[in-house]
Amino acid sequence: MPTAVNFKERICALRPGDQVGGAGDVDLLYAFESDRGRIINSAAIRRLQQRTQVFPLERNAAVRSRLTHSMEVQQTGRFIVRTLYAQLGERAADYGLDGLQGALESLVEMTCLMHDIGNPPFGHFGEFAIGEWFDRALDGLFAVAVGHPQGNHELHARMRADLRNFEGNAQAVRLVVSLQRLRLTYTQTAGLLKYLRPAYEPKPGKGAVGAYLNKKPGFYLSEEGFVAELQQVLGQAPDTRHPVAYIMEAADDISYCLADIEDSVEKGILSVTELAPLLVSTFEKLQSPDTPIPGSQHSFRGLVDQALQRYHQEEINKAGEFFVRLRVSMIHPLVQHAARQFIDNIEAVHAGTLDRALIEDDSLPHAIVQTFKDVAMARVFCHREVETLQLQGHRIIQGLLDSYGALLRVDAQTFVELTEGNCRREAYLQMLVRRLPGQLIKAYRQAVRECDEAERAAWEFYHRCRLIQDFISGMTDQHAHDEYRTLSAL
Numbered sequence: 001m002p003t004a005v006n007f008k009e010r011i012c013a014l015r016p017g018d019q020v021g022g023a024g025d026v027d028l029l030y031a032f033e034s035d036r037g038r039i040i041n042s043a044a045i046r047r048l049q050q051r052t053q054v055f056p057l058e059r060n061a062a063v064r065s066r067l068t069h070s071m072e073v074q075q076t077g078r079f080i081v082r083t084l085y086a087q088l089g090e091r092a093a094d095y096g097l098d099g100l101q102g103a104l105e106s107l108v109e110m111t112c113l114m115h116d117i118g119n120p121p122f123g124h125f126g127e128f129a130i131g132e133w134f135d136r137a138l139d140g141l142f143a144v145a146v147g148h149p150q151g152n153h154e155l156h157a158r159m160r161a162d163l164r165n166f167e168g169n170a171q172a173v174r175l176v177v178s179l180q181r182l183r184l185t186y187t188q189t190a191g192l193l194k195y196l197r198p199a200y201e202p203k204p205g206k207g208a209v210g211a212y213l214n215k216k217p218g219f220y221l222s223e224e225g226f227v228a229e230l231q232q233v234l235g236q237a238p239d240t241r242h243p244v245a246y247i248m249e250a251a252d253d254i255s256y257c258l259a260d261i262e263d264s265v266e267k268g269i270l271s272v273t274e275l276a277p278l279l280v281s282t283f284e285k286l287q288s289p290d291t292p293i294p295g296s297q298h299s300f301r302g303l304v305d306q307a308l309q310r311y312h313q314e315e316i317n318k319a320g321e322f323f324v325r326l327r328v329s330m331i332h333p334l335v336q337h338a339a340r341q342f343i344d345n346i347e348a349v350h351a352g353t354l355d356r357a358l359i360e361d362d363s364l365p366h367a368i369v370q371t372f373k374d375v376a377m378a379r380v381f382c383h384r385e386v387e388t389l390q391l392q393g394h395r396i397i398q399g400l401l402d403s404y405g406a407l408l409r410v411d412a413q414t415f416v417e418l419t420e421g422n423c424r425r426e427a428y429l430q431m432l433v434r435r436l437p438g439q440l441i442k443a444y445r446q447a448v449r450e451c452d453e454a455e456r457a458a459w460e461f462y463h464r465c466r467l468i469q470d471f472i473s474g475m476t477d478q479h480a481h482d483e484y485r486t487l488s489a490l
């Protein structure tokens with residue numbers, strides 16, 4: 001039965017700068033193949049290699065980095081799309097999803113691979129550290145740089161609020177659109193818009209319409225124009241998500257919940273024999289561990305027992321076998337649940353208004369994911385070794401900002417001279433500027449060139465602050481660590 005839902009409206013080959021109806025509008029698979037090449041070859045993906053997933057500055061390559069995590073999310077995302085099509089069968093045509101499986105698979109895979117590119121070194125702690133530093137220093141710096149009594153005060157307040165709210169998802173959008181300038185199709189970029197509010201807008205109260213979709217900043221003032229353009233091209237109402245973002249989010253949830261725990265066992269923070277009963281007792285607080293899980297022949301207790309049996313039978317790779325068993329038996333029901341939720345809520349997913357994650361209901365699959373997250377929260381993230389590394393990460397980011405923040409204390413003219421590499425009277429700052437990547441300076445220059453002339457001073461300073469945030473957040477854990485030691489002469 002045909003419905004009002006037509007996914008073909010949300011998927012097109014158009015890129016920024018293309019003529020509507022031009023060549024870009026034709027071959028979807030060809031366009032998304034080109035997106036794949038642009039993404040996989042981008043430095044932003046390579047920089048995921050030495051970034052924290054959970055454990056900062058990790059040297060053991062068996063423990064996940066953001067890159068290996070993202071590859072797992074990519075695989076889970078693809079599995080969700082395939083399961084979605086298997087569940088839909090002939091009904092795919094009712095929703096305009098017929099003929100789009102290859103395209104959707106590619107879109108979802110690449111969105112998953114990119115979903116963490118904006119996360120700074122040291123994960124959430126890096127995010128806090130950048131936000132805190134700007135929260136402390138920004139008003140004073142802004143007043144000196146832009147402090148004339150005339151001017152658009154509302155805009156200035158927005159700029160300051162925007163810069164105080166550094167956020168990984170918003171940074172990912174910025175990387176693709178303004179820094180790496182990948183010129184991806186609008187559709188491929190759309191999946192990255194996980195949250196919908198600009199960073200300068202406050203978080204809505206609990207229970208407000210769209211509270212979940214606006215839980216965190218989704219993009220910055222600097223990309224606001226692009227986001228509006230994207231929504232217009234894809235026929236998305238403002239404040240709505242692209243359907244691909246829901247699948248990416250589910251794939252992320254499914255992948256990291258088990259992986260974080262596996263990594264903690266690899267690191268010796270938890271043992272399997274301690275973990276197994278802990279999983280069951282944590283699950284029990286949410287659901288009965290003896291109820292059969294849809295899509296599986298077992299209850300949660302059954303899944304854990306079965307994995308534990310494998311652990312005891314195995315002689316050499318005991319923990320490895322435990323997790324393989326657990327993953328194999330968990331992934332199917334979780335993926336099937338995500339696909340079913342997509343279909344059960346297809347109108348809201350298509351419209352981009354579903355105000356929760358796909359796997360976030362009172363179901364057994366949700367209880368599984370939540371159990372792993374709760375165990376990680378209770379036993380891993382607060383582990384002394386993890387906290388020590390987080391404290392170090394915090395200090396490193398703040399220390400780097402203390403050094404590079406000096407570039408926010410000079411006037412615009414001096415900064416321009418510094419970026420041109422010939423400012424002798426500021427020899428120290430000149431050395432710092434030489435360490436900034438050329439690509440970031442180029443993006444800064446271009447943004448300043450294109451800004452509103454009437455508010456030039458404010459925009460110049462805004463983009464200079466962004467440049468510093470881009471630089472620090474673009475580092476790997478290791479590079480941030482080395483740079484901090486170098487500048488501190490340690």
Ligand SMILES: Nc1nc2c(ncn2[C@H]2C[C@H](O)[C@@H](COP(=O)(O)OP(=O)(O)OP(=O)(O)O)O2)c(=O)[nH]1
Binds near residue numbers: 386
């Ligand atoms: N070390 C540490 N890791 C954490 C903490 N909280 C969450 N994580 C880990 C769990 C996951 O592997 C990963 C989640 O990564 P993200 O920073 O992308 O957060 P998430 O995807 O939940 O939220 P998002 O909506 O993307 O901002 O971070 C924490 O307090 N400490």
Ligand SMILES: [Mg+2]
Binds near residue numbers: 115116252
């Ligand atoms: Mg994330």
